[in-house]
Amino acid sequence: MQQRNIRLVIAYDGTNFCGWQRQRNGPTIQEALEKTLGIITQETVQIHGAGRTDAGVHALGMVAHFTTTATMPASAFVKGPNSMLPKDICILDAVDVPADFHARFSAQGKTYRYDFFTGAIQPPTERLYRTHFPCSFDPNRLHPSLDLLMGTHDFSSFEAVGSRDRTLTTGRMAVRTLFQAQCLVDPAHPEHFSFRFAGDGFLRYMVRNLVGTLLWVGTDRLSTEQFQDILAAKNRERAAPTAPACGLFLEKVHYEES
Amino acid sequence: MQQRNIRLVIAYDGTNFCGWQRQRNGPTIQEALEKTLGIITQETVQIHGAGRTDAGVHALGMVAHFTTTATMPASAFVKGPNSMLPKDICILDAVDVPADFHARFSAQGKTYRYDFFTGAIQPPTERLYRTHFPCSFDPNRLHPSLDLLMGTHDFSSFEAVGSRDRTLTTGRMAVRTLFQAQCLVDPAHPEHFSFRFAGDGFLRYMVRNLVGTLLWVGTDRLSTEQFQDILAAKNRERAAPTAPACGLFLEKVHYEES
Numbered sequence: 001m002q003q004r005n006i007r008l009v010i011a012y013d014g015t016n017f018c019g020w021q022r023q024r025n026g027p028t029i030q031e032a033l034e035k036t037l038g039i040i041t042q043e044t045v046q047i048h049g050a051g052r053t054d055a056g057v058h059a060l061g062m063v064a065h066f067t068t069t070a071t072m073p074a075s076a077f078v079k080g081p082n083s084m085l086p087k088d089i090c091i092l093d094a095v096d097v098p099a100d101f102h103a104r105f106s107a108q109g110k111t112y113r114y115d116f117f118t119g120a121i122q123p124p125t126e127r128l129y130r131t132h133f134p135c136s137f138d139p140n141r142l143h144p145s146l147d148l149l150m151g152t153h154d155f156s157s158f159e160a161v162g163s164r165d166r167t168l169t170t171g172r173m174a175v176r177t178l179f180q181a182q183c184l185v186d187p188a189h190p191e192h193f194s195f196r197f198a199g200d201g202f203l204r205y206m207v208r209n210l211v212g213t214l215l216w217v218g219t220d221r222l223s224t225e226q227f228q229d230i231l232a233a234k235n236r237e238r239a240a241p242t243a244p245a246c247g248l249f250l251e252k253v254h255y256e257e258s
Numbered sequence: 259m260q261q262r263n264i265r266l267v268i269a270y271d272g273t274n275f276c277g278w279q280r281q282r283n284g285p286t287i288q289e290a291l292e293k294t295l296g297i298i299t300q301e302t303v304q305i306h307g308a309g310r311t312d313a314g315v316h317a318l319g320m321v322a323h324f325t326t327t328a329t330m331p332a333s334a335f336v337k338g339p340n341s342m343l344p345k346d347i348c349i350l351d352a353v354d355v356p357a358d359f360h361a362r363f364s365a366q367g368k369t370y371r372y373d374f375f376t377g378a379i380q381p382p383t384e385r386l387y388r389t390h391f392p393c394s395f396d397p398n399r400l401h402p403s404l405d406l407l408m409g410t411h412d413f414s415s416f417e418a419v420g421s422r423d424r425t426l427t428t429g430r431m432a433v434r435t436l437f438q439a440q441c442l443v444d445p446a447h448p449e450h451f452s453f454r455f456a457g458d459g460f461l462r463y464m465v466r467n468l469v470g471t472l473l474w475v476g477t478d479r480l481s482t483e484q485f486q487d488i489l490a491a492k493n494r495e496r497a498a499p500t501a502p503a504c505g506l507f508l509e510k511v512h513y514e515e516s
Contacts, residue, residue, distance in 0.1 A: 011379075013383045056372070058383050060381050078379075087382060088385075089382060090381065090382050121269075121348055121349075121350050122348070123269040123348065124346045124348050125267055125268055125270075125271045125316050125318070125386075127271070127345060129383055187448075188444075188446070208439075
């Protein structure tokens with residue numbers, strides 16, 4: 001039987017999951033997908049994601065791959081699983097890819113979006129997908145700091161606490177390159193604003209730590225110079241608290257051909 | 259002790275409620291508000307809403323009033339209750355109003371919005387607040403039918419099944435006046451489109467029945483003439499099925515001064 005390699009594009013509402021990666025503490029997206037695809041293929045399926053998202057983080061275009069000897073057309077890995085998966089997980093696309101495609105190692109980058117609501121009282125229908133930040137916030141104050149983030153930097157100041165030791169042990173560096181670092185106000189809804197970051201890779205909590213610290217710049221609690229100092233310090237203790245999970249969306253994983 | 263009349267503006271996520279009106283079958287918005295305001299005022303509170311929303315329908319600006327002899331400033335009916343209410347209900351505003359203000363009888367009209375997603379597969383993060391309608395849909399085909407709806411009509415064809423008998427018994431007519439009947443595509447998200455209806459009053463299920471039937475016009479299953487015939491027939495059996503609750507938002511209740 002021929003071994004196939006299937007690439008999936010997946011969207012999920014992370015609200016009720018303990019993140020992407022399979023674990024004992026509660027339901028995960030990986031576990032739900034592996035279970036459902038196991039039923040469809042009648043094989044034990046192991047999914048490899050392009051990365052992990054943390055508990056409560058959403059995805060519009062996570063990418064993963066799995067190998068199988070099942071012979072159905074790749075499109076059968078969309079409709080069939082979607083009818084069985086919990087409603088907060090959805091497979092958007094499934095295609096056969098070459099054997100050397102690996103969702104994580106072949107990825108050239110990712111795009112994340114982080115959504116806020118700045119009004120005094122947030123409508124409950126937005127609470128699961130936008131962080132409430134009821135402060136006078138000037139996105140224009142952020143542009144110099146966002147410009148500073150573009151390009152290649154050691155992002156240790158924005159890495160999850162505890163990751164530093166692992167980085168030192170494994171030799172894995174905290175250097176990453178950002179291609180896009182934006183703050184956009186929705187012209188139709190001035191109380192809605194978003195950050196968007198695209199880069200070749202992201203450290204754990206990096207987007208949420210960047211966003212948390214940029215909020216301090218946008219509310220005049222930090223100057224651009226202080227933000228620059230924090231980036232240069234390579235020390236997580238200098239940056240602001242991590243922004244909540246619910247505003248964060250993994251929008252896209254980038255590959256050579258896409 | 260002086261009797262006060264307090265007007266509230268309320269937003270809620272209807273997903274997990276059996277609608278606005280107190281009932282035995284499950285949790286309702288009215289019940290949650292009465293319970294919380296009862297604790298705040300130390301009185302038995304009875305809330306009068308501007309209308310009822312059905313199970314699963316959301317609100318961005320429901321209006322209600324209640325009377326109390328409690329002496330705290332009206333603003334205390336915002337923050338205090340919000341810290342105790344379930345996260346899917348939120349009081350946006352509370353003000354003292356004259357004794358003759360009645361949320362329902364003083365209302366001059368309401369505005370409803372209905373949101374759709376037309377892409378093939380809906381991102382799970384939209385599933386609770388947009389109805390999925392994966393069809394080729396031409397909003398331009400709808401404009402003549404929407405124009406027909408403007409003004410004063412007998413909307414019996416779009417009233418909930420079973421309401422007709424009650425209408426005949428009580429003599430309450432199905433004549434209503436619409437001030438606004440629109441279909442809008444979000445230019446930034448072409449897969450998002452919305453209906454918006456404003457009128458002096460709405461029959462039960464009227465918006466969802468109008469929307470269900472207008473979808474048939476937008477997908478070429480009905481002509482404008484056939485839509486006109488359905489409106490003129492004053493017969494619910496002629497119109498299309500009721501659209502789901504999750505896409506419907508009560509946006510605003512209109513009063514003389516607002």
